[in-house]
Every structure is written in structure tokens, then in C-alpha cells.
Amino acid sequence: xxxxxxxxxxxxxxxxxxxxxxxxxxxxxxxxxxxxxxxxxxxxxxxxxxxxxxxxxxxxxxxxxxxxxxxxxxxxxxxxxxxxxxxxxxxxxxxxxxxxxxxxxxxxxxxxxxxxxxxxxxxxxxxxxxxxxxxxxxxxxxxxxxxxxxxxxxxxxxxxxxxxxxxxxxxxxxxxxxxxxxxxxxxxxxxxxxxxxxxxxxxxxxxxxxxxxxxxxxxxxxxxxxxxxxxxxxxx
Amino acid sequence: xxxxxxxxxxxxxxxxxxxxxxxxxxxxxxxxxxxxxxxxxxxxxxxxxxxxxxxxxxxxxxxxxxxxxxxxxxxxxxxxxxxxxxxxxxxxxxxxxxxxxxxxxxxxxxxxxxxxxxxxxxxxxxxxxxxxxxxxxxxxxxxxxxxxxxxxxxxxxxxxxxxxxxxxxxxxxxxxxxxxxxxxxxxxxxxxxxxxxxxxxxxxxxxxxxxxxxxxxxxxxxxxxxxxxxxxxxxxxxxxxxxxxxxxxxxxxxxxxxxxxxxxxxxxxxxxxxxxxxxxxxxxxxxxxxxxxxxxxxxxxxxxxxxxxxxxxxxxxxxxxx
Numbered sequence: 001x002x003x004x005x006x007x008x009x010x011x012x013x014x015x016x017x018x019x020x021x022x023x024x025x026x027x028x029x030x031x032x033x034x035x036x037x038x039x040x041x042x043x044x045x046x047x048x049x050x051x052x053x054x055x056x057x058x059x060x061x062x063x064x065x066x067x068x069x070x071x072x073x074x075x076x077x078x079x080x081x082x083x084x085x086x087x088x089x090x091x092x093x094x095x096x097x098x099x100x101x102x103x104x105x106x107x108x109x110x111x112x113x114x115x116x117x118x119x120x121x122x123x124x125x126x127x128x129x130x131x132x133x134x135x136x137x138x139x140x141x142x143x144x145x146x147x148x149x150x151x152x153x154x155x156x157x158x159x160x161x162x163x164x165x166x167x168x169x170x171x172x173x174x175x176x177x178x179x180x181x182x183x184x185x186x187x188x189x190x191x192x193x194x195x196x197x198x199x200x201x202x203x204x205x206x207x208x209x210x211x212x213x214x215x216x217x218x219x220x221x222x223x224x225x226x227x228x229x230x231x232x233x234x235x236x
Numbered sequence: 237x238x239x240x241x242x243x244x245x246x247x248x249x250x251x252x253x254x255x256x257x258x259x260x261x262x263x264x265x266x267x268x269x270x271x272x273x274x275x276x277x278x279x280x281x282x283x284x285x286x287x288x289x290x291x292x293x294x295x296x297x298x299x300x301x302x303x304x305x306x307x308x309x310x311x312x313x314x315x316x317x318x319x320x321x322x323x324x325x326x327x328x329x330x331x332x333x334x335x336x337x338x339x340x341x342x343x344x345x346x347x348x349x350x351x352x353x354x355x356x357x358x359x360x361x362x363x364x365x366x367x368x369x370x371x372x373x374x375x376x377x378x379x380x381x382x383x384x385x386x387x388x389x390x391x392x393x394x395x396x397x398x399x400x401x402x403x404x405x406x407x408x409x410x411x412x413x414x415x416x417x418x419x420x421x422x423x424x425x426x427x428x429x430x431x432x433x434x435x436x437x438x439x440x441x442x443x444x445x446x447x448x449x450x451x452x453x454x455x456x457x458x459x460x461x462x463x464x465x466x467x468x469x470x471x472x473x474x475x476x477x478x479x480x481x482x483x484x485x486x487x488x489x490x491x492x493x494x495x496x497x498x499x500x501x502x503x504x505x506x507x508x509x510x511x512x513x514x515x516x517x518x519x520x521x522x523x524x525x526x527x528x529x530x531x532x533x534x535x536x537x538x539x540x541x542x543x544x545x546x547x548x549x550x551x552x553x554x555x556x557x558x
Contacts, residue, residue: 048446069452070445079447086443088436090552099436102429103448150448 001026001186002047002154007056009046016042018210019056024154029180029187031197031218033231034207040190041083043207044156047188048080049073060154075103079152081143083159089132093123096131096142100149108151115183116145119175137168144172148179154186155179161193169193173200194231198222206231253399260401261523262516267407267476269515270414274469275492276499276507277421278338278462284438284502285458288354291361292341294489295368296463300334300470301480302372305383308474319386323409330471331464337368338463339456347452365485372482380481383474410472417468418508421461425504430457438502487531491518494538500551509549513537 002024009017016039024030032040046053049070058066065073074080079100088096097116101109117124120141126134134142140160147155157176161169173196179185191197198204198218206214206227214221221227275297282290307329311322345364349357390404425431433454436444445451473488474480495514499506514534521533541548 050442050445069450071448071450074446074448082443082446086440086446088439088443090439091435095432099432099444099447099449102433102436146447 001061002188003057003059004043004047005057005059007043007046007058008054009042009051010054011039011042011051015054016051016210017046020207020210020212022205022212024186024188026153026186027180027184028203029176029189029201031189031191031201031204032207033191033194033197033204033221035231036192038207039210040207041158042210044080044158044188044190045082047073047156048078071103074150077151077153078156079147079150079154080156081140081147081158081160085139085143087131087134087139087142087146089130091131092128093131093134093142094127096146097123097149100146102150104150109149112149112151116148119148119178120145137164140164140168140172144175148183148185152185154188157187157189159190159192161191161196169196173197176200194227195222253397256394256397256399256401257523259393260399261519263401263403263407265516265519266512267410267515268519269495269512270410271469271472271476271511272488272492272495272514273508273511274414274417274465274472275488276495276511277504278466279493279496280499280501280504280507281434281458281462283496285434285441285455286346286350286357288346288357289361289493290341290346290459290462291358291489291493292345292364292368293462293466294485294487294492295365295372296334296338296341296485297466297470297473297488297492298480298482298485299337299368299372300330300463300467301474301484302376302381302470302482303330303333303467304471304474305381305480308383308386323386327413327468327471330467334467334470335460335464338459338466341463342456342459347455365489369482369485376482378482380479382479385478386475406475410476413468413472417465421465421504424461430454434458491531491534494534497548498538498541500548503548503550503552506548506550 004020004022007017007020008015020043022032022043032043034040042051045051047058049068053066057064060076060078065076088099091099097113101112122138123141123145126138131139131142144157144160160172160176164172176187176189177200180187189197189201198221201218204216204218204221205212206221214224214227275293278293278296279290282288282293304326307326308322311325316322316325341364345360346357349360387406387409390402390407393401393403425434433444433449434457436447436449437451437454441451444454473484491514492511495510496507497510498513499508499510517534517537518530522530
């Protein structure tokens with residue numbers, strides 16, 4: 001579904017991606033783990049065209065999207081819940097969700113809204129509250145909800161567990177599985193919480209210094225000695 | 237700016253007509269303030285979305301006044317003299333033509349610099365301001381251009397006193413037209429998909445693109461909206477003062493910019509409020525103190541606001557990005 005090959009991209013003046021190859025198949029949950037500054041967020045953003053690839057190709061459902069403007073890439077069916085959540089702070093929860101559906105057929109807005117409220121009942125309670133006044137966990141739910149409102153076929157999630165209480169982390173991951181299984185959305189998940197992410201994902205990639213250094217099924221990576229040492233047991 | 241803000245009486249004969257005199261200044265100040273407010277919205281919208289002060293916006297207003305004048309003269313030559321029709325045609329013509337200028341300005345001068353340092357865009361804006369002034373000066377000549385009064389007459393109040401308060405039909409026209417435009421504009425910003433896209437871009441340009449909004453198009457439309465409102469202000473200025481030249485955009489632009497900052501740059505209701513306040517300050521200052529120092533008064537208020545309330549009256553503090 002998504003094929004990234006030989007991707008180079010710059011974050012400011014730093015070459016953050018130095019030849020990245022990643023494949024995500026339809027129906028999968030694929031996770032990308034790695035330390036801070038490894039280039040994970042840059043990869044998600046450059047799939048959406050910002051920063052633009054300096055070299056390499058990105059294919060989505062067989063079509064080349066490497067040079068498309070961001071809004072056109074997104075309209076093909078890719079939604080992103082980006083680093084830092086980036087809720088529209090002066091818009092209500094409801095308006096934020098409306099914005100997520102900004103470029104889709106308004107006919108199924110009510111259905112989609114109901115589905116998001118079923119996943120995250122707290123959003124329904126807060127629907128008239130300004131996005132900027134939500135707690136971190138609620139903002140995370142809103143960011144994912146907003147991404148779902150566009151009926152994406154591929155969902156890009158950037159550290160949905162960041163800064164959340166352990167109970168909320170569990171909830172967020174349970175919802176990701178639900179979205180994947182019941183709504184048939186392919187998920188590409190960037191995480192620092194490697195343990196949860198690898199348990200959830202079908203496959204995983206490990207990134208360091210702008211390159212993919214390892215890949216395999218979730219279980220394989222979980223069992224790997226180096227991975228355990230580097231990302232799971234706090235031994236950097 | 238021609239000082240007709242004291243129309244209806246001069247400070248000399250105001251003694252004994254305190255109420256009448258005050259009312260007259262209120263009317264004059266509101267009218268003037270609405271013109272400033274319409275221009276200020278363009279500054280605040282553009283600042284809100286791309287974080288730059290479009291110093292050529294005053295020139296867009298000036299071009300709006302010139303397009304209005306030319307259309308009036310054309311209609312006169314064609315023999316279309318029924319005033320409501322003529323004004324309507326001029327209104328539509330100036331909004332259309334001036335928006336094209338606004339659109340082109342962004343497309344040619346600002347878009348290529350979108351990712352450059354802010355200083356580059358700022359200098360370009362000043363450059364475009366000078367360019368547009370000279371462009372109009374070359375095409376239209378440097379002399380002031382007169383327009384005979386189009387709408388004359390008015391309501392007169394307090395006729396029993398010696399100081400008759402006048403609300404001219406032109407002032408009524410300016411006030412009603414501004415209110416109508418504000419209602420339409422508020423509706424567009426709050427209820428339409430362009431309005432939502434505009435607000436999303438204001439709050440987070442990158443995120444707006446990530447949800448599929450065509451950011452370039454939204455920015456273009458923002459310039460078009462700002463220019464068309466400024467062009468209406470140009471039409472009002474032309475009809476109110478009866479004379480224009482290529483230089484009117486400078487002072488009016490700075491005043492409207494002051495209004496936008498006073499109201500809180502980035503805030504749309506703030507721009508209108510700031511415009512009204514600047515208009516009122518000017519009118520009352522001219523009436524009760526001296527006409528010569530009315531600009532000083534307006535700018536002094538700006539300085540005070542910036543010292544004690546840097547975000548302006550209705551401005552939002554910057555949201556901390558996590």
C-alpha cells in the first residue's frame with residue numbers, strides 16, 4: 001500500500017533521512033521505533049510531502065506521490081495524527097472534527113462523527129469545549145479522531161502514547177487495534193514506547209540516525225537481544 | 237487627510253451646544269472609523285495567516301479608490317446617472333478589480349518568499365507599496381483627482397438649536413454598507429468551508445495542509461477578501477472626501493494598521509473595534525483639541541496600548557506549541 005524507497009529528506013539543514021526503505025501492506029499495523037532524533041517524525045511528515053523528499057520515491061497504492069503537494073497526498077486517503085497533536089486550539093472539539101472531514105463527502109459526516117464518539121466518549125462530552133483547553137490525553141484522542149474523520153485508508157500516528165498515563169496508553173493502543181481490525185484502516189505507527197508498539201504491530205522497523213537498521217515481525221523484534229537492550233530495558 | 241471631521245461646526249462656536257457638538261463628532265468619528273476598520277481587516281487577516289505585515293495594503297485601498305473614480309467617470313460618460321445603480325456598479329467593479337490586484341500581489345511578490353526569513357517578506361511589502369504608488373502616479377498622474385458629490389443631503393437633528401446635527405445620506409450609506417459587509421464577512425468566516433479553512437490556516441498552517449486544505453488557495457483567497465474590503469473603504473473615502481491622489485494609501489494604511497494592532501493583530505472583531513476607536517479618537521481630538529495633532533493622538537494611543545496591553549484589546553496571547 002505504501003512503499004518508501006531510498007528516501008532522503010532534510011529537517012532544516014540536517015539530513016534527517018538517509019536512504020530509508022519502508023513498506024506497509026494493506027491491513028497491517030506497522031510500527032517504527034527508534035530513539036529521539038532518529039528521524040521517525042521526519043519520515044511520517046515527508047510521506048505527506050513536508051519536508052519534501054530530496055531523493056528517493058514514495059508510492060501510495062501504486063501511484064507516485066513523491067512530488068505531490070501535501071493537501072493532494074492527504075486527499076488520496078492518508079491521514080496523520082502528527083507529533084505534538086497539533087489540535088486547532090481556538091476551535092471547539094466539534095469544529096476540530098469537522099476540519100478533519102473538511103475534504104471528504106459531507107454525506108457520511110454524521111456516521112463518522114458517531115463512530116469517533118463511540119471510540120472516545122469523552123470527546124462527545126467536551127464537544128463544545130475549545131481544543132486548546134483539553135488535557136493531553138483528550139487532545140491525543142481528538143487528534144486521532146480528527147484523522148479518522150477523513151475516512152483514511154492509511155493512518156499515520158506519531159507517538160500517540162507520548163506523555164500519557166499508563167492506563168490511557170493502554171486505551172489508546174486498544175483503540176488503534178480496533179480501528180485497524182473493525183474499520184479496516186492500515187496503520188503506520190511511530191512510537192518510543194517500543195514494548196507496547198511491538199506487541200500491537202504485525203511488523204516493525206527500527207530506525208537510527210536516519211536509517212532503518214532492523215526490521216521484522218513484532219514478536220521477532222520483541223525477542224531480539226539488541227532491541228531489548230536498547231529500547232525495552234532502558235539501557236541506552 | 238482632509239479635515240472634514242469637524243463638519244457641522246468648528247470648535248469656535250461649540251460653546252452652549254455641548255450635546256449637539258458631541259453627537260456630531262460621534263457621527264463623524266464612527267463614519268471615519270468604519271473606513272479604517274474595513275482596511276484594518278485586511279492587515280489582520282494576512283498577519284493571522286502568514287504572519288507578515290502587508291505594508292502594501294494601504295496601496296490596495298488607494299487602488300480601490302482609483303478604480304471607483306474611474307468607474308464613476310465611465311458611468312457618467314455612458315450616461316448612467318441613476319445613483320443607486322451607479323453606486324452598485326462601482327461597488328462591484330472596485331471589489332472585482334482591486335481583488336485581482338490583491339491576488340496578484342500575493343502571487344507575484346509574497347508567495348515566492350513564503351519560506352524566507354520574515355525580514356525579506358517585510359522589505360518586499362514595503363517595496364511593493366512604493367511600486368504601487370509609483371505605478372498609479374505614472375498611470376494617473378500626480379495631481380489630485382476630484383469627484384463631484386454623488387450622494388448629497390442628509391438628516392438634520394436638533395433643528396430647534398442653532399447647532400444643527402447632520403447625519404448625511406453618505407454617512408448613512410457608509411455605516412449601513414459597512415455593517416452589511418461585516419455581517420456577510422462574519423458569516424463567511426464562521427459558517428462556510430472557506431471560513432473554516434481560513435481559521436484552520438491561521439491556527440496552524442502545516443496542520444491545515446495535513447487535513448487536506450489547499451493552503452496556497454486559502455492564502456490567495458485571504459488576500460482577495462482583504463483587498464475587496466479595502467476597495468470598499470477606498471470607494472467610501474472617495475465619496476466622503478471627494479478628492480484622491482496616489483498617496484492616500486500611505487496615511488490611511490498606517491492608521492488602519494494602527495487600528496489592527498490596537499484591536500489585537502490577528503483578531504477580526506479587534507480590527508473593526510480598533511478602526512472605530514481610531515476614527516473616534518481622531519474626530520474627538522480634532523474637535524476638542526487641535527486638528528493638527530489628530531494623528532499624534534491616534535499614534536499615542538497605539539503606543540500606550542502596546543506598552544500596557546501588547547496583544548491589543550481583543551488579541552489572543554500566543555499559544556505555546558508543545
